[in-house]
């Protein structure tokens with residue numbers, strides 16, 4: 123009977139006993155990417171781009187979606203470029219064209235070939251209609267003379283196939299984004315992390331979810347491509363093109379991971395300069411925040427602690443404290459605060475270096491103290507290639523088993539989008555037992571990605587299983603965090619040690 127109960131407990135917690143970790147697949151870090159069952163159906167990363175043809179297109183946004191940025195790359199300097207966007211419902215589209223890029227710069231990869239590419243950012247100008255699907259495309263003029271001679275009316279033909287070159291321009295495909303709806307009482311966004319070019323099991327689902335226009339933005343939790351700096355940076359280009367149909371359709375809020383550490387994170391800071399860091403009083407795309415309806419969402423880099431110097435993390439923490447102080451002053455209007463970073467504060471594994479030493483380093487850095495001091499509601503992260511939810515937690519102690527008016531934050535690891543390392547199991551062997559804690563509420567070792575629906579008083583999370591054939595499976599986790607309006611004010615942390623002891627007894 124005791125064995126039966128133990129097996130039931132293991133199944134409920136996704137615990138796998140004495141099962142070997144999957145081997146690494148070819149095409150991962152340090153190797154050229156290879157074709158496989160998941161990336162062959164997306165051909166953009168295999169396309170041979172003309173030097174000034176727009177590629178690697180992706181979106182980001184500023185607070186409340188009041189403006190959107192489009193960033194793209196070319197392999198040679200541009201003559202002239204144009205960004206056109208228009209409400210998709212317009213029968214005779216009145217195209218808004220912007221000719222001047224907000225920013226353009228040369229990015230030189232740090233590898234031996236010192237490969238150059240040119241990064242460009244456009245930003246929408248003026249007010250956008252709310253709750254509206256916009257279409258947009260990027261055009262790159264084949265020569266300066268042609269471009270300026272073009273009558274804008276000639277460029278209004280947006281009904282044809284835009285995926286090609288015409289009118290003296292190289293045109294990007296037509297993409298869409300939707301603006302937020304002020305009077306709607308709910309919005310949703312996507313969350314995923316740790317996606318590679320190889321074994322990108324969730325990519326098909328990720329793309330179709332982004333293209334559904336059901337999600338207002340996409341928080342990507344670090345570790346891109348494995349690695350973007352590989353092969354003199356060409357793997358980063360391939361990844362950004364592989365993901366273009368996703369990243370160009372749903373505004374991205376990203377955070378850097380350890381796999382972006384090459385050349386002082388240059389691939390991250392150049393490729394994702396479109397995130398709203400300047401609007402957040404930040405000096406770097408490594409950390410920034412946005413307000414969106416009832417939520418304040420913050421992205422921080424956890425990597426200085428591990429890949430640079432602990433001193434450089436002090437800059438991040440100082441900025442975070444200022445940002446959260448401002449957000450707390452506005453808590454009545456925006457009750458939810460979510461912080462995203464790459465590395466977890468808590469994880470379960472038989473790898474003590476990862477889930478004891480590294481998590482202790484991050485918790486003791488002062489980051490957890492800040493999350494508690496400013497009553498952050500949730501910390502979302504990746505790095506571990508699995509899914510794990512904690513109970514509301516503080517300094518290693520469970521503060522509540524309920525997510526209603528929780529006295530402290532909870533953490534979600536969502537690092538199972540799929541990459542060459544495959545997934546991390548929750549294994550336990552006689553010599554390397556699983557290290558975990560009573561804070562671990564649910565563990566899932568398969569592939570997947572998450573969504574959350576937000577209202578003024580609820581966060582409803584779903585973690586979707588993605589099958590090995592790339593199809594979407596069942597929700598493997600669903601839960602709702604709730605907050606009474608009176609809880610919008612700050613409240614002190616009180617850790618119920620009695621509850622912790624009770625939980626220990628239950629788990630024994």
Ligand SMILES: [Fe+2]
Nearest residue numbers: 345379380505
């Ligand atoms: Fe990582």
